[in-house]
């Protein structure tokens with residue numbers, strides 16, 4: 001449904017996107033995940049034909065963003081980062097205007113407006129002036145605006161920012177409900193959101209795609225390197241060095257100082273090597289006390305931090 | 319067509335929710351009414367004194383021309399005041415959209431750049447026409463108290479419409495350069511005034527080629543014939559070509575936003 005090929009974007013001399021390529025299948029929800037200034041908004045603006053790429057191109061709903069931009073726009077509902085509302089208009093007349101320029105037939109407009117107002121729970125503010133709405137309500141009007149022509153493709157830039165917790169849950173449900181019929185790209189910095197709403201994630205950092213896959217898949221990839229947590233009674237530094245010298249161990253950290261002479265260690269393994277046996281033997285040989293040894297799961301947060309803070313993990317290594 | 323109409327209508331509505339539009343219309347009527355009053359007063363004293371002179375010398379009173387002494391100067395004043403106000407009317411057209419980021423909505427909707435330009439342009443032009451309509455009261459007053467020729471009034475209004483159409487197209491272009499309405503109004507006003515006064519040094523410049531060029535570029539030099547009841551296709555062509563040029567440059571300016579913004 002969406003296919004981006006080698007998209008690069010520069011602002012002045014500053015390169016913001018580096019040869020971004022990805023595909024989104026029909027009915028799928030894709031999450032754009034990345035820290036501030038990663039390039040998420042820029043990528044979305046290119047897909048929606050607001051910006052032109054310096055290199056590369058993309059097709060959306062079968063239309064090329066460079067050659068058939070009007071057709072692309074007809075098939076996209078876009079919710080920008082800041083809701084594009086005219087502050088002096090009432091919610092009702094704003095949505096009428098949007099419906100009009102999106103090319104909805106005159107006789108269908110009232111029906112469509114009622115439907116999206118219902119969906120985004122703004123029916124009770126339909127006569128209010130947009131500029132006087134609270135941030136959360138503006139955000140909802142922004143979402144209603146994107147849905148109004150029932151487009152096959154939806155591009156939502158941080159749709160839940162500024163909403164209260166109850167609304168966040170509602171909007172997530174709404175987005176999940178769009179899957180199947182609509183193809184959706186959502187950007188966010190909020191990791192649980194990705195896990196909850198997206199079937200697939202693309203992690204963007206500094207204009208590069210640093211990872212893509214299902215949330216489970218990404219967790220798995222890093223799992224190639226296992227992490228173990230051990231609680232050992234013994235002289236801290238000495239134990240650490242001994243553990244470090246076990247073949248297959250990549251890194252050892254002392255985590256929290258526990259009771260007298262007992263420390264917590266995080267051991268990272270290099271490859272999928274079963275080294276628990278060896279670790280246990282070393283500890284026993286030294287006559288230290290082993291209180292606990294368990295495998296740590298990688299949360300999406302940790303993966304995200306790994307990929308976006310320039311630590312050693314990259315896709316290739318994993 | 320539908321898109322142009324949608325944008326035009328939205329733009330007009332938003333003109334009339336802001337006090338600026340009303341302020342501009344009221345201010346325009348006050349100033350032009352004042353000009354009309356002065357011209358008429360001046361004309362009446364002139365008529366009185368010629369009648370008195372005629373009485374003294376016992377000759378028939380010479381014919382006086384209301385068109386020449388009232389209507390034509392009033393049209394010129396109106397055109398100059400429109401210049402000031404049109405800068406204010408056009409400043410927000412694109413600047414506001416850029417500032418509020420609603421431009422993102424327009425550019426990601428199935429609306430062509432040309433439709434956007436036309437919608438906004440026609441909205442500005444419509445407001446200008448709305449401003450001009452009440453000035454017809456002045457003509458009605460003249461018709462009640464005298465017998466002005468109708469043709470120069472008709473062509474005068476056509477001239478006003480055309481000169482406004484040119485100024486609006488330039489103001490629209492300038493508004494597409496910036497998201498700051500103050501910068502837009504200052505820049506368009508400077509351009510308008512320059513185009514207004516550019517032929518003033520025509521007489522002191524030695525080279526006739528340059529002076530005639532300056533006169534040709536000047537906006538009002540094409541306007542005076544209209545106020546005297548003369549329709550010349552050369553003037554109309556001049557105005558239309560500036561409008562087309564402005565549209566083209568506005569289109570380019572908006573498209574270039576897609577590279578930079």
Ligand SMILES: Nc1ncnc2c1ncn2[C@@H]1O[C@H](COP(=O)(O)OP(=O)(O)OP(=O)(O)O)[C@@H](O)[C@H]1O
Pocket residue numbers: 011016034035036037038039040041042043081189578579
């Ligand atoms: N119009 C512009 N001119 C110059 N630089 C820009 C422009 N728009 C964005 N940038 C730069 O491009 C980079 C990426 O910005 P972008 O808005 O795409 O990030 P983002 O991932 O959406 O961030 P956030 O999570 O804060 O929304 C930033 O460094 C930003 O400063």
Ligand SMILES: [Mg+2]
Pocket residue numbers: 040041042081157
């Ligand atoms: Mg962003």
